[in-house]
Amino acid sequence: MFEKVLIANRGEIALRIHRACREMGIHTVAVHSTADEDAMHVRLADESVCIGPPPSKDSYLNMPAILSAATITGADAIHPGVGFLSENADFATMVAEHGLTFIGPDPVHLRSMGDKVTAKRTMRELGVPVVPGSEGAIDTDEEAWRVAEKIGYPVLIKAAAGGGGRGMKVAVNRAAMGDALRLARNEARNAFGYEAVYLEKYLGHPRHIEIQVLADAHGNVVHLGDRDCSLQRRHQKMLEEGPSPALNPDQRAEIGRRAAEATRAMGYKGVGTFEFLYEDGQFYFIEMNTRLQVEHPVTEAITGVDLVREQIRAAAGLPLAMSQGDVVIQGHAIECRINAENPRTFVPSPGKVTDYHAPGGLSVRVDSGLYAGYRIPPYYDSLIAKLIVHGQTRNECLMRLRRALEEFVVEGVETTIPLHRKLIAEPEFIDGAYDIHWLQRYVDAMTED
Numbered sequence: 001m002f003e004k005v006l007i008a009n010r011g012e013i014a015l016r017i018h019r020a021c022r023e024m025g026i027h028t029v030a031v032h033s034t035a036d037e038d039a040m041h042v043r044l045a046d047e048s049v050c051i052g053p054p055p056s057k058d059s060y061l062n063m064p065a066i067l068s069a070a071t072i073t074g075a076d077a078i079h080p081g082v083g084f085l086s087e088n089a090d091f092a093t094m095v096a097e098h099g100l101t102f103i104g105p106d107p108v109h110l111r112s113m114g115d116k117v118t119a120k121r122t123m124r125e126l127g128v129p130v131v132p133g134s135e136g137a138i139d140t141d142e143e144a145w146r147v148a149e150k151i152g153y154p155v156l157i158k159a160a161a162g163g164g165g166r167g168m169k170v171a172v173n174r175a176a177m178g179d180a181l182r183l184a185r186n187e188a189r190n191a192f193g194y195e196a197v198y199l200e201k202y203l204g205h206p207r208h209i210e211i212q213v214l215a216d217a218h219g220n221v222v223h224l225g226d227r228d229c230s231l232q233r234r235h236q237k238m239l240e241e242g243p244s245p246a247l248n249p250d251q252r253a254e255i256g257r258r259a260a261e262a263t264r265a266m267g268y269k270g271v272g273t274f275e276f277l278y279e280d281g282q283f284y285f286i287e288m289n290t291r292l293q294v295e296h297p298v299t300e301a302i303t304g305v306d307l308v309r310e311q312i313r314a315a316a317g318l319p320l321a322m323s324q325g326d327v328v329i330q331g332h333a334i335e336c337r338i339n340a341e342n343p344r345t346f347v348p349s350p351g352k353v354t355d356y357h358a359p360g361g362l363s364v365r366v367d368s369g370l371y372a373g374y375r376i377p378p379y380y381d382s383l384i385a386k387l388i389v390h391g392q393t394r395n396e397c398l399m400r401l402r403r404a405l406e407e408f409v410v411e412g413v414e415t416t417i418p419l420h421r422k423l424i425a426e427p428e429f430i431d432g433a434y435d436i437h438w439l440q441r442y443v444d445a446m447t448e449d
Ligand code: ADP
Pocket: 131, 156, 162, 163, 164, 165, 166, 200, 201, 202, 203, 204, 206, 208, 232, 235, 275, 277, 286, 287, 436
């Protein structure tokens, strides 16, 4: 097992990884920008190294600085966390070239799943159901028309390098295609430096349901149930729950089995997530995330498996601590992502947290680096806390979540806590009868009031 792990990330996820390391007896090295000197992940780590000025490109994305920090502190592995360099195949390769272990899958898988066109082709070949669409990237309007005529309008144009919902445009008919293609390409080029786009059937009322898998380097794979992440604003997840209220145990077992089989066939190792859209009883693969997910605690709550611990063990070459028969889905869990944003306009609200009180009690978990007096820097993602609540039933989980959100105090900055309080009282949410467009409509209606 590793003796020292460098955590190449910040915020709640850096803290999450630190906690797993601590429980495994592994020393931690935090890295931070000059804006994060007072951050909790820096305070709790055994050692810390400043890797650059505030902008991410100069610090948390600064590969030479991170590799130097790992070398001078004598770390033997690097955990990339979520976002930043977590899906960067070049970085994973450089980590290995420095004689260190990248805690994640092999670069070949980061690369193939990072290109969504290749990912979809791979899954199609492995018998995973995918969204109907183009076989590969689309170069001309004529090509796009041909595919669209075959699958039917409306269609969605997506960036092959996609992420964060950027580079996605809907074309409702043939006339709209040209503009949609150009806009998607521009957005893709600006966001990812790679303008290839592909085409998919636009689904009118799907849910977003994803399957968590876990694999070691010896061909053992388990699936750990599903998470429903349909509550999204601008294609960004806001609240996740598991198991999905839309699936029955047989459907869950079947899609889980297919994801696990594909994982095994690819020779993939570590944690991974198969993202699907689910509509009218059908699953459609959209992408595989080759890293830990922000919403991983939902799975931890309903399975009792420490995903970060298992991820670190897999990277160290140890066999999985469980087989599929050991995985039992127990009860229900919901995660609320809490952002430092105005809860109506979603304008970021960085600044000093003057008062902070996190909820507690049975089956309530808060992952956050906040404390009273902490100054939220304006340079990074506005996620400041995750509240994860577990219950024996979905109803119990909801009651507990309501209570926990009432207790949650963050003063000095605006947060999305009030929005979560409102949201979970909505009849459609309580009934579990929502699709991926529901929250956007809800938020739009609220903003118009
Ligand atoms: P990204 O990698 O940019 O996050 P995804 O492919 O994961 O992009 O899609 C993000 C979200 O966009 C999905 O969760 C879903 O809400 C919506 N979406 C993606 N593909 C489709 C589709 N074919 N039809 C309708 N909505 C879609």
